[in-house]
Amino acid sequence: xxxxxxxxxxxxxxxxxxxxxxxxxxxxxxxxxxxxxxxxxxxxxxxxxxxxxxxxxxxxxxxxxxxxxxxxxxxxxxxxxxxxxxxxxxxxxxxxxxxxxxxxxxxxxxxxxxxxxxxxxxxxxxxxxxxxxxxxxxxxxxxxxxxxxxxxxxxxxxxxxxxxxxxxxxxxxxxxxxxxxxxxxxxxxxxxxxxxxxxxxxxxxxxxxxxxxxxxxxxxxxxxxxxxxxxxxxxxxxxxxxxxxxxxxxxxxxxxxxxxxxxxxxxxxxxxxxxxxxxxxxxxxxxxxxxxxxxxxxxxxxxxxxxxxxxxxxxxxxxxxxxxxxxxxxxxxxxxxxxxxxxxxxxxxxxxxxxxxxxxxxxxxxxxxxxxxxxxxxxxxxxxxxxxxxxxxxxxxxxxxxxxxxxxxxxxxxxxxxxxxxxxxxxxxxxxxxxxxxxxxxxxxxxxxxxxxxxxxxxxxxxxxxxxxxxxxxxxxxxxxxxxxxxxx
Amino acid sequence: xxxxxxxxxxxxxxxxxxxxxxxxxxxxxxxxxxxxxxxxxxxxxxxxxxxxxxxxxxxxxxxxxxxxxxxxxxxxxxxxxxxxxxxxxxxxxxxxxxxxxxxxxxxxxxxxxxxxxxxxxxxxxxxxxxxxxxxxxxxxxxxxxxxxxxxxxxxxxxxxxxxxxxxxxxxxxxxxxxxxxxxxxxxxxxxxxxxxxxxxxxxxxxxxxxxxxxxxxxxxxxxxxxxxxxxxxxxxxxxxxxxxxxxxxxxxxxxxxxxxxxxxxxxxxxxxxxxxxxxxxxxxxxxxxxxxxxxxxxxxxxxxxxxxxxxxxxxxxxxxxxxxxxxxxxxxxxxxxxxxxxxxxxxxxxxxxxxxxxxxxxxxxxxxxxxxxxxxxxxxxxxxxxxxxxxxxxxxxxxxxxxxxxxxxxxxxxxxxxxxxxxxxxxxxxxxxxxxxxxxxxxxxxxxxxxxxxxxxxxxxxxxxxxxxxxxxxxxxxxxxxxxxxxxx
Numbered sequence: 001x002x003x004x005x006x007x008x009x010x011x012x013x014x015x016x017x018x019x020x021x022x023x024x025x026x027x028x029x030x031x032x033x034x035x036x037x038x039x040x041x042x043x044x045x046x047x048x049x050x051x052x053x054x055x056x057x058x059x060x061x062x063x064x065x066x067x068x069x070x071x072x073x074x075x076x077x078x079x080x081x082x083x084x085x086x087x088x089x090x091x092x093x094x095x096x097x098x099x100x101x102x103x104x105x106x107x108x109x110x111x112x113x114x115x116x117x118x119x120x121x122x123x124x125x126x127x128x129x130x131x132x133x134x135x136x137x138x139x140x141x142x143x144x145x146x147x148x149x150x151x152x153x154x155x156x157x158x159x160x161x162x163x164x165x166x167x168x169x170x171x172x173x174x175x176x177x178x179x180x181x182x183x184x185x186x187x188x189x190x191x192x193x194x195x196x197x198x199x200x201x202x203x204x205x206x207x208x209x210x211x212x213x214x215x216x217x218x219x220x221x222x223x224x225x226x227x228x229x230x231x232x233x234x235x236x237x238x239x240x241x242x243x244x245x246x247x248x249x250x251x252x253x254x255x256x257x258x259x260x261x262x263x264x265x266x267x268x269x270x271x272x273x274x275x276x277x278x279x280x281x282x283x284x285x286x287x288x289x290x291x292x293x294x295x296x297x298x299x300x301x302x303x304x305x306x307x308x309x310x311x312x313x314x315x316x317x318x319x320x321x322x323x324x325x326x327x328x329x330x331x332x333x334x335x336x337x338x339x340x341x342x343x344x345x346x347x348x349x350x351x352x353x354x355x356x357x358x359x360x361x362x363x364x365x366x367x368x369x370x371x372x373x374x375x376x377x378x379x380x381x382x383x384x385x386x387x388x389x390x391x392x393x394x395x396x397x398x399x400x401x402x403x404x405x406x407x408x409x410x411x412x413x414x415x416x417x418x419x420x421x422x423x424x425x426x427x428x429x430x431x432x433x434x435x436x437x438x439x440x441x442x443x444x445x446x447x448x449x450x451x452x453x454x455x456x457x458x459x460x461x462x463x464x465x466x467x468x469x470x471x472x473x474x475x476x477x478x479x480x481x482x483x484x485x486x487x488x489x
Numbered sequence: 490x491x492x493x494x495x496x497x498x499x500x501x502x503x504x505x506x507x508x509x510x511x512x513x514x515x516x517x518x519x520x521x522x523x524x525x526x527x528x529x530x531x532x533x534x535x536x537x538x539x540x541x542x543x544x545x546x547x548x549x550x551x552x553x554x555x556x557x558x559x560x561x562x563x564x565x566x567x568x569x570x571x572x573x574x575x576x577x578x579x580x581x582x583x584x585x586x587x588x589x590x591x592x593x594x595x596x597x598x599x600x601x602x603x604x605x606x607x608x609x610x611x612x613x614x615x616x617x618x619x620x621x622x623x624x625x626x627x628x629x630x631x632x633x634x635x636x637x638x639x640x641x642x643x644x645x646x647x648x649x650x651x652x653x654x655x656x657x658x659x660x661x662x663x664x665x666x667x668x669x670x671x672x673x674x675x676x677x678x679x680x681x682x683x684x685x686x687x688x689x690x691x692x693x694x695x696x697x698x699x700x701x702x703x704x705x706x707x708x709x710x711x712x713x714x715x716x717x718x719x720x721x722x723x724x725x726x727x728x729x730x731x732x733x734x735x736x737x738x739x740x741x742x743x744x745x746x747x748x749x750x751x752x753x754x755x756x757x758x759x760x761x762x763x764x765x766x767x768x769x770x771x772x773x774x775x776x777x778x779x780x781x782x783x784x785x786x787x788x789x790x791x792x793x794x795x796x797x798x799x800x801x802x803x804x805x806x807x808x809x810x811x812x813x814x815x816x817x818x819x820x821x822x823x824x825x826x827x828x829x830x831x832x833x834x835x836x837x838x839x840x841x842x843x844x845x846x847x848x849x850x851x852x853x854x855x856x857x858x859x860x861x862x863x864x865x866x867x868x869x870x871x872x873x874x875x876x877x878x879x880x881x882x883x884x885x886x887x888x889x890x891x892x893x894x895x896x897x898x899x900x901x902x903x904x905x906x907x908x909x910x911x912x913x914x915x916x917x918x919x920x921x922x923x924x925x926x927x928x929x930x931x932x933x934x935x936x937x938x939x940x941x942x943x944x945x946x947x948x949x950x951x952x953x954x955x956x957x958x959x960x961x962x963x964x965x966x967x968x969x970x971x972x973x974x975x976x977x978x
Binding site for chain 1: 502509516523524531532535536538721
């Protein structure tokens with residue numbers, strides 16, 4: 001066997017073990033008995049230790065040094081393995097252990113603090129998490145930018161400065177669009193109660209309509225919807241709220257976007273480093289284009305309107321145009337996960353600027369709440385009323401996910417680029433969507449994005465698919481046109 | 490840290506990883522999408538390879554050589570670790586990996602073959618499994634008996650010859666008892682259809698009545714009911730047949746017996762070698778005494794009769810004595826898992842003799858179906874009508890479980906011994922069972938058997954609990970008295 005073949009055989013086992021760790025995470029959120037949490041923590045720690053040892057195994061370094069990857073696919077495999085190996089060996093085992101321990105504790109402290117509206121109670125452990133991640137970032141950056149080194153984990157080959165350039169161009173136009181919309185009357189919402197079991201049934205219809213392959217997946221409920229797994233076993237979760245079926249349906253379509261990416265990857269890449277989505281941003285581009293540009297379009301909501309009438313009977317809205325407006329209502333709200341297409345990115349930019357300043361040492365955790373509240377008031381025009389609606393609302397920072405937030409808005413930007421190209425490639429897209437037929441759209445995305453898995457770097461796969469350097473312009477134009485028409489601006 | 494402490498810390502991670510492998514097995518039978526089988530086979534192979542490498546790690550040998558285990562618990566831990574280490578180092582890693590991969594695939598092929606009544610479709614992979622296990626047995630036996638070496642995996646310190654001696658003593662009395670019973674009129678059975686959802690609801694009532702802790706477990710459906718996991722996460726499965734609710738209820742009680750053993754082990758042993766049932770035979774003694782000596786007693790069936798009337802209304806049987814007779818009907822039937830207490834052991838002896846011959850090389854897989862059908866006709870007096878009622882009925886051989894079947898009948902023998910001692914210790918047991926109260930019985934079993942986990946060798950824990958050298962006599966006496974009375978022999 002060549003060094004490349006040995007490396008790939010070893011890597012295949014590592015990928016299989018990583019799939020197992022992912023399945024445990026799924027189980028924990030869907031099936032695990034509540035009394036098993038402590039034992040499960042030990043199980044997770046044991047398999048993570050196995051994975052860390054494998055990723056930083058000296059043999060990987062030796063195989064990488066000896067391996068010849070002339071073919072583009074081989075070169076990409078080696079690039080991904082090298083990235084993981086370089087990162088793994090740069091982080092001292094002792095630091096990795098401390099981060100795992102502190103973030104595990106911090107998550108519980110955060111949950112309690114959020115429930116108690118007690119920012120001060122969260123600050124000590126948050127400070128510890130921030131310091132540990134800055135230490136990790138410094139070990140990875142080796143003199144370079146700490147925040148960029150952390151972003152690299154979620155969005156390879158993308159810097160904070162590149163992201164800031166995009167976000168700075170978006171922010172004034174989104175603030176202006178939001179203000180104009182909120183000057184107009186609020187469209188009617190749904191009325192009544194929507195049976196949870198029927199929501200799950202229609203969820204499955206929607207998942208199938210968007211091409212989700214149930215022979216290689218399944219749909220369950222979880223408190224926070226997610227997609228999990230790669231290749232032949234990609235599972236999604238959703239949730240039900242009897243007052244708000246859109247939460248269930250659009251969570252489902254969103255997670256189907258993630259799952260379709262994993263299910264759509266070239267089967268030859270299964271259980272290799274290329275056999276999963278290349279970055280969080282590209283992943284989010286798929287979930288967002290499924291959910292928003294396709295799922296919240298006038299054409300598709302017309303079809304959904306009929307399905308909802310069949311399923312639930314009357315619900316206070318009697319025509320598809322009003323239904324479309326209800327699906328796309330823009331209203332004040334503090335919570336990122338409940339935000340509409342227009343305001344969502346403002347929530348992200350707020351977090352991006354604050355966490356980047358934290359990692360640079362330009363903002364101290366003691367000043368974080370004030371900075372959050374100032375920024376929120378400036379962009380949204382009203383004050384945060386309590387920490388659970390502000391700085392304590394998200395789990396991410398407690399578990400050390402600095403560098404992750406911007407990928408949500410990058411995903412929207414990428415979705416905007418892809419949507420422009422998709423509209424050109426499929427001129428009668430709306431006619432298809434109005435029949436509930438997404439196959440041309442999802443087929444185009446599979447062909448141009450999903451099947452490549454990790455073959456191309458994130459910005460490259462978007463550029464190849466959309467035929468343009470990734471830019472915020474298509475997303476902004478789309479939002480201004482869509483909501484300009486909806487709200488008669 | 491002492492060598493003992495180092496060994497135990499290492500072992501704790503190994504136990505956690507073994508729990509993960511078990512959870513994957515559970516997932517495969519309950520939740521896994523059907524298209525994921527091939528990928529899952531690779532995942533299972535990867536974690537089995539990790540486990541094998543850890544069990545045979547040279548450091549374990551060094552720690553074992555240096556460890557001091559003067560305390561009984563420490564000595565027992567070392568005994569169990571040594572047993573696993575000695576076995577693991579004898580099995581080549583490559584063979585262990587192949588067995589894991591082939592048996593994972595074979596299980597799917599078996600399920601398809603059973604559904605298609607296609608023995609020929611199953612034979613190639615069965616032959617592969619048989620050959621791999623014979624190879625493994627030869628590596629373990631090192632010149633000794635191949636079958637005994639495999640039995641050791643499930644029932645330590647027990648040989649095929651010892652088992653054959655017990656079975657030979659049982660067989661004539663069981664054949665005679667069976668023949669006498671089948672000469673008598675068949676008691677009435679249940680009439681009507683029993684809603685599957687209501688069966689699952691009453692299953693949960695029964696599981697709780699037998700002390701199953703749902704905070705550390707869950708109940709799902711599977712084709713072949715099983716219990717899975719140790720410590721804080723012990724899951725059971727059952728199945729429903731609308732014509733035969735007893736199948737569901739007694740499968741549930743049976744699996745609760747297994748699960749109660751795992752849930753009842755001293756918490757200090759969690760994630761150590763002592764933190765699981767010591768053998769399959771002792772495990773089966775718990776499942777069988779729950780299911781039969783307790784669950785099928787006149788006293789408990791009186792309580793179940795009332796619960797079934799509440800749940801299902803009328804079902805053609807109007808008094809508890811007739812209900813007791815219906816629960817304990819002895820009639821012709823092909824399926825081991827549906828067999829009554831009298832005939833069950835005859836099904837096991839058939840499998841024991843065939844698999845012992847397969848492993849000895851005295852029987853070829855191509856002749857297996859004929860051998861099965863001949864033996865069945867000889868013991869039961871009529872012919873097997875189709876493979877799913879014969880040689881294809883059990884999953885065990887497809888997953889390589891040779892040496893496992895006899896532990897079912899050993900468990901019945903052990904249950905007989907325990908039942909005698911339990912009746913002496915709890916004189917008013919029937920009064921309690923007639924109220925649906927199993928707590929004194931299950932408490933006694935927890936105290937005398939379950940809490941010890943792997944502390945004592947299989948025959949020792951039965952001897953300590955029952956106060957006698959394990960023997961088939963109590964079981965046979967119990968069966969002859971119970972069925973003698975029921976059938977007026």
